[in-house]
Amino acid sequence: MPASPSPPRVPFTVKGWHVAAGVVAFFAVVITVDAAFLTLAYRTHPGQVAPRPYEAGLIYNAELERQRAQAALGWRAAVEARADGVAVLLQDRDGKPLSGLKVTATLLRPATEQGRTVVTLREAGPGQYVGARPGLSGAWDTRVEAVGDGPTFVAERRLTWP
Numbered sequence: 568m569p570a571s572p573s574p575p576r577v578p579f580t581v582k583g584w585h586v587a588a589g590v591v592a593f594f595a596v597v598i599t600v601d602a603a604f605l606t607l608a609y610r611t612h613p614g615q616v617a618p619r620p621y622e623a624g625l626i627y628n629a630e631l632e633r634q635r636a637q638a639a640l641g642w643r644a645a646v647e648a649r650a651d652g653v654a655v656l657l658q659d660r661d662g663k664p665l666s667g668l669k670v671t672a673t674l675l676r677p678a679t680e681q682g683r684t685v686v687t688l689r690e691a692g693p694g695q696y697v698g699a700r701p702g703l704s705g706a707w708d709t710r711v712e713a714v715g716d717g718p719t720f721v722a723e724r725r726l727t728w729p
Contacts (some may be wrong), residue, residue, distance in 0.1 A: 644722035652700040666696020703728040
């Protein structure tokens with residue numbers, strides 16, 4: 568008895584439910600990966616950048632008020648990196664040198680808290696203040712504070728030593 572030929576195979580065709588299952592699977596993978604990344608990001612850094620944000624906000628408002636008072640003074644500062652330390656030239660609104668102030672310079676590394684240094688500057692001439700801190704190299708954020716009879720004057724600059 569001759570073998571009956573097998574029925575011809577029907578070629579595979581994509582049906583609607585195949586497309587729906589593919590779309591659902593794709594979005595399920597995307598949502599799962601996003602949820603994993605969000606969970607990991609939140610656990611490693613919850614978004615709080617200050618240990619006490621309310622108090623930091625109050626200090627920020629006081630800093631804005633200090634900056635307004637300083638702008639009203641019209642004082643200017645030129646800060647210079649020297650091989651042996653820091654030099655500052657302080658002038659009033661009319662360009663006259665400011666003498667008799669207590670001036671300090673706080674040096675901070677831009678990316679770390681290590682190496683923080685406070686240099687007390689002495690008046691070397693009218694409005695010219697210098698402070699020795701040999702051995703500096705690289706970039707430092709410098710905060711100069713000048714205290715006199717009125718409000719404290721603050722100037723911040725990034726200085727670079729060779």
